[in-house]
Amino acid sequence: MSFWNLNNKNLGIDLGTTSILVVLESKGIVVNEPSIIAVERGTNKIIALGKEAKDMIGKTPEKIEALRPLMHGGIADLKATELLVKNVMNKLETTEHLGNPQIVINTHIGMTEVEKRVVLKVVSDAGAKDVYLIEEPIAAALGAGLDIYSTEGNMIVDLGGGTTETAIISLGKIVACDSLRVAGEDLDQNIIDFVRKKLNVEIGKNAAERVKIEIGYAKPIVNRKVNLKGRDVKTGLPKEITLDAFQVFDAIRDSLDKIVEMIRATLDRTPPELINYIYENGITITGGGTYIKGFDEYISQKLRIKVFVAENPLECVAIGISKIIKNKERMKQFKSKRRM
Ligand SMILES: Nc1ncnc2c1ncn2[C@@H]1O[C@H](COP(=O)(O)OP(=O)(O)OP(=O)(O)O)[C@@H](O)[C@H]1O
Numbered sequence: 406m407s408f409w410n411l412n413n414k415n416l417g418i419d420l421g422t423t424s425i426l427v428v429l430e431s432k433g434i435v436v437n438e439p440s441i442i443a444v445e446r447g448t449n450k451i452i453a454l455g456k457e458a459k460d461m462i463g464k465t466p467e468k469i470e471a472l473r474p475l476m477h478g479g480i481a482d483l484k485a486t487e488l489l490v491k492n493v494m495n496k497l498e499t500t501e502h503l504g505n506p507q508i509v510i511n512t513h514i515g516m517t518e519v520e521k522r523v524v525l526k527v528v529s530d531a532g533a534k535d536v537y538l539i540e541e542p543i544a545a546a547l548g549a550g551l552d553i554y555s556t557e558g559n560m561i562v563d564l565g566g567g568t569t570e571t572a573i574i575s576l577g578k579i580v581a582c583d584s585l586r587v588a589g590e591d592l593d594q595n596i597i598d599f600v601r602k603k604l605n606v607e608i609g610k611n612a613a614e615r616v617k618i619e620i621g622y623a624k625p626i627v628n629r630k631v632n633l634k635g636r637d638v639k640t641g642l643p644k645e646i647t648l649d650a651f652q653v654f655d656a657i658r659d660s661l662d663k664i665v666e667m668i669r670a671t672l673d674r675t676p677p678e679l680i681n682y683i684y685e686n687g688i689t690i691t692g693g694g695t696y697i698k699g700f701d702e703y704i705s706q707k708l709r710i711k712v713f714v715a716e717n718p719l720e721c722v723a724i725g726i727s728k729i730i731k732n733k734e735r736m737k738q739f740k741s742k743r744r745m
Pocket residue numbers: 420421422423424425475477478564565566567568569588589590614617618619621691692693694696697718719
């Protein structure tokens with residue numbers, strides 16, 4: 406008998422551009438891996454998944470391809486999405502007995518209806534009995550501990566890897582929202598472009614992400630530095646460089662400003678009945694982008710509103726989903742769809 410048939414459990418998936426997290430009703434977060442899969446070119450045989458596949462980026466031999474299922478919060482590669490979800494589930498099969506689970510999975514605000522149907526189909530095909538789709542900001546708000554059913558309304562901004570999403574939530578529903586295809590991974594690209602343009606050195610994606618994590622500030626700081634290795638664009642030879650946080654701020658500033666302007670645009674479209682409450686209660690931010698040091702203050706100063714960083718910002722969506730799967734009544738409120 407397949408493990409799906411042993412007993413029925415509820416499972417949640419946060420399918421993100423950068424990471425995939427899986428939560429089990431009884432255990433909390435059981436998978437937290439980069440959303441990357443390395444396959445053999447031509448045969449699609451899986452070579453590595455998650456962290457192991459991420460470490461292969463830029464170093465993979467020609468016959469191995471590192472696939473990314475999502476880009477900017479949208480489905481970029483259907484095959485990769487199927488392979489990633491199926492394989493994450495198969496790995497769980499060895500340790501958990503899921504039966505025919507009901508699965509709650511996030512969708513992004515910027516996804517088209519077709520992309521949402523793809524998510525639904527991929528999860529159904531992986532063996533789910535029922536699939537419930539939840540919009541990411543609602544899950545993020547629940548995970549951040551906001552009362553999504555409040556009549557006053559709450560504003561959540563999820564600063565992810567591929568998209569930044571804003572939502573004003575009142576009475577359990579999104580009343581205004583926006584999605585911008587500028588987020589954490591664009592900051593990495595900004596750093597790559599900056600180093601190439603100003604220092605004539607080519608650096609890889611993983612190196613750029615490390616720079617952002619170590620000295621990514623939303624303010625001009627000079628005394629924090631990081632050394633990294635790249636390739637001299639002119640000579641083609643390896644070269645070691647030092648970057649300081651001031652340069653990194655210079656590199657990422659335009660992207661940070663685009664994010665701030667999107668938050669402003671959502672505030673501008675907030676229904677008049679809620680806007681006073683939103684300004685009184687402030688904005689809660691979640692997602693990996695909250696780790697850009699000083700970004701909360703940056704947003705706060707530019708928009709003249711209080712900004713709170715959620716606890717465990719990288720896990721808020723998964724925590725929100727786990728709250729839903731634990732509460733059968735609440736689960737019913739989210740749009741439930743059957744297998745296609
Ligand atoms: N300590 C850190 N400092 C700066 N950035 C960080 C840090 N930790 C993670 N990040 C960044 O956060 C981003 C990932 O955030 P998150 O996990 O919320 O995205 P995601 O849910 O996978 O993507 P999305 O929701 O946009 O599809 C990545 O760009 C990553 O580099």
